[in-house]
Amino acid sequence: MNEGITLKKVSFFRNGQPVLKEIDLQITGGELIGLIGPNGAGKSTLLKLMMNMWKPIEGSILLNQQGMQEYSQKMLARQVAYLPQNSVFESAFTCKEVVKMGRYAHLDRFERESAGDEVIVREAMEQTETTHLRNRLITELSGGERQRVLMARTLAQGARLILLDEPTANLDPHYQLELLNLIESLVEKSLTVMMAIHDLSLAARYAHRLVLLHQGKIIVDGSPEAVLTPDHLRSVYGIEAEVACHPKTGRLFVVPIKLEACGG
Secondary structure, eight states: OOOEEEEEEEEEEETTTTEEEEEEEEEEEEEEEEEEEETTTHHHHHHHHHSSSSSEEEEEEEETEEEEESSSSSHHHHHEEEEEOOOOOOOOBHHHHHHHOOOOOOOOOOOOOOOHHHHHHHHHHTTTTOEEETTBBBOOOOHHOOOHHHHHHHHHTOOOOEESSTTTTTTOHHHHHHHHHEEEEEEETTEEEEEOSSSSHHHHEEEEEEEEETTTTTOOOOOOOHHHHHHHHHHHHHEEEEEEEEEETTTEEEEEEEETTTTO
């Protein structure tokens, strides 16, 4: 049986206003899925529902064919890891302590980390090139450094399904490509990743599948070629854009040309 999450007719309201409307979505093992759409489309809300942080008003969400309500928070954390868009640390933890937090779901109450946990933490920091930050305080880091440490914590959690909300935010181009290459390698090892991402060219380059969300509804779900069409970009983003195949990567890239004229 494939591991994954299934959403059936999921709707969510906030202050009486619809945020997501009748979402049907299937996420199965070994996929890298890009969740795209303009600001306010409902991307972060969708990820939080999939993490059982919020409850749908209507519909159901299944994890590995079981209802989310059947999982304790610790059981869920062993299956699904989540990197939010903004994480605030008021206490001065060291970066290594932050990464170790990813192992809490695997520990009993009052149990300390084992040698095996230490190895997992070290490997996660090596993968994200944050080892040199291990003794630094998380509150002293730049936004990009903090994002990489939080990604290390997410990897240390050891979940088979990873949900990422704007993982490349605050990263310069070098670390954007490095992080996305790492995510791509994780999927090649049969992990499943769904990431909300604004950069459409990066989404097209790395994702096997794109889900385009607009005004709380899935407009189209399919290959980058099926999703990133001039018509979809015009109707959802309100832009005229060139969509072409890059001669070196062989993947689509998107160049915004101009705003779509009102009534055009």
